[in-house]
Amino acid sequence: MKKTKIGSLLATLLVFFMMAWGGHATASADDNSLQKIKDAGVLKVATSPDYPPFEFRATIDGQSEDVGMDIEVAKQIAKDLGVKLKIMNMDFGSTLVAVQTGKVDMAITGVNPTEERRKSVDFSNIYYNGGQSFLIQKKDAKKYKNAKDLHGAKIGTQTGSLQQTLSKKYFKDSTLSSMEKTPNLVFALKSGKLDAVGVEKPVAAAYVENNKDLVAIDAGYKLDKNETGAAVAFAKGSDSLAAAVNKSIDKITKNDWTSDYLKKSAKYMKDNTKDTSMTRYWKYFYNGFLNTTLIAVIAVIFGIILGILLVLMKLSAWKLLSWPATAYIEIVRGTPMMVQVLLIYFGVGTIVNLPALLSGIIAVALNSAAYVAEIIRGGINSLDDGQKEAAQSLGLSKVDTMRFVILPQAFKNIWPSLGNEFISVVKESSIVSIIGVTDLIYELNVVRADTYRAVAPIVVVMVIYFIMTFTLTRALNYFERKMNHD
Template structure:
């Protein structure tokens, strides 16, 4: 018994010491934040946004250089400065931001994002840095037509998709027909061109468009649930990062810095006027360069992949033919937009860090490869079978016959169709704008957001596409005629 008491007396202090340390260990574990540690390690804060949302974030010329500005940018810079790291902006479509955050492509979202129950299931939100009212825009000529909610029965209403404005259209403008679009400039363009009869926008954004468009006015109608809390979206498992962001927002709110940020944004919005082309031509030059680059890379690597797949379709092995067929049918049977999202976000889930441009090039190459495979297979099959028999009679094996006899003749059938594939990829490259690649359509959206002109930027883009495709088609025509004369 005495030995037992002595052992107990020795064990109790040790047990007490363990118990005293345990809460501290648990607390330490709870404060582990891989996202915060990663930001400090790379000395860079990556903020995702959609820069077509003046005055929150939009493109403007600063010291002769295209720069993303706005009061959301100032908030992001404040947070980065408080963390002691550099700020990097990742520009994406608004509906791609949450996916980018969840797959680790960005560290946080600062893009006028509202706190909603649905979003809270996926991400955390900081303290509110601004409360804004939702406003209803109509054309000035329709001022007397929409006086009550009942007037919107069957009326098309433009909203940005996956936003609180979209929810308001369904919940409060009952009977209306919501038209959900990706970008705010697209909503305004639809309103001005009478594709929709009203549009729901956030107060600051709506005011900017009313100031720049005399034919747009505010409706007197107000929404019951029209106030929106705007906050920073962060990953779920980032408690330390959330704490640091809230500390920065507290300083912004306490010191009234948001008013200062808004004034700075307004200065960029109302810069000294230049001619439209003098001010924005760089956007189109940059966009055309990216579009041509994407098409070249897509067709080049698509041709290499397509050649392998085309030969696999013609192989003797059933397994080889089956694998090639599955790939080709899957790619041809799914939208390019879906494939781009799979490549961009899927690689993030797998831990591969691909840039937006690299993801866009890979997606286009994978997509083009499926179509090129069928072009090559059809070109080879168009060669008379007697050519293969003649090659075999001369003692050539299958590989030699394909290399020296069949393929040289198939080239004449393949090249025209391959040129047409190049033209197609030039136009299809516009889809990669959803992940923020700065090709022509993406740049047109930037010009829309900065100039408040919803229609003209797309007219210019259509002319650039026409020049590119028409010139390439004529060059292909010349090449085909020369090949035919050499027969």
């Protein structure tokens, strides 16, 4: 179904980290997975609401809610267990990691129980098997009457997905390409960059229903239903929970409730596409703007405070202080922020269960601090040694010299560089969307999935980011002029 390659790689790295740290990568021998949920009275389920009709967002009575077939399955499981359901949204590549590290009880997000994934997590019985299709342009329907006609064509699939694996196996003579998001693939198809896009049948049906210029053809794959259907993922050794969930799935499949769930999803999708104007989704963008601003402001404040501390430690004559500071700065600057965000959320989360938003703020602040420290160090080193000597001749201590003479002048010199770091934090904080923080990028993907519009949501978010950074730039320039005047 859908799983990105980078998500799989990061999941593997984090699991090794958890195992080395002694975290929750595997369940204990004494399985209490079901009892823990009943004692808590809450079933925590990870999902990625950008994949209709499996899971997506819809506006119901003025409120944005998670809907879709997988959400209905989760509701039924929670009902049978007699507990409340708590949906935890995050990027798809993080859902299985959330299961492995104990952040959630299970993941229900259209995931296939392949042998590779069974090495990391346990799966329930299959609750849905819809088959595979190709989306093509309606004008090409005569050219591509069936999947055999696609040999030699340009085929796109989601990165790391089952469709990508199947296309490599069955269409070796075709030009294959992949992208992270299905909406991007569909846009590439409609713009003529691709001839076909491999997706699941329900997904294909949803796109055809909402795009008059698209049609679907059967993929014709010969598949093992035990690996290609949708199943619920649990942490390794969660036998009691898996047994309870399988009872719910048996009930769902026996009564063919998935058909009803898909019909209900179709209704929500139809409601979503009645009005796909961006003004209808202003609350999504507004909430994303608020969270993006909150993360940036708090991260910058704490980043500066920690950055000053780090640079003082690095400049210290005591190696016990300078070495840790240098090591921290080099490690943070030498690793991607994506890995740092995942490490804070899932790694530290094995000790302290941090919410996604708080984890995102901490990760961005810690990352920014390393860069701020180097900017401040450059400003301090740019000052003439005479400044320090003059302060000492006046009887100022080293602390007072740094506080009243060196740092004020250094900040005046580095203000433009510091301003660039502020702006970078605003833009780079978008990476927190991978753990389910509803920032602008997260809301962008939700709106694209709901409206089937590829470009309009991107333009809106670009405008919002531009307004934010332009305003910040003007404010920083104002204070720079004030400092220069003083």
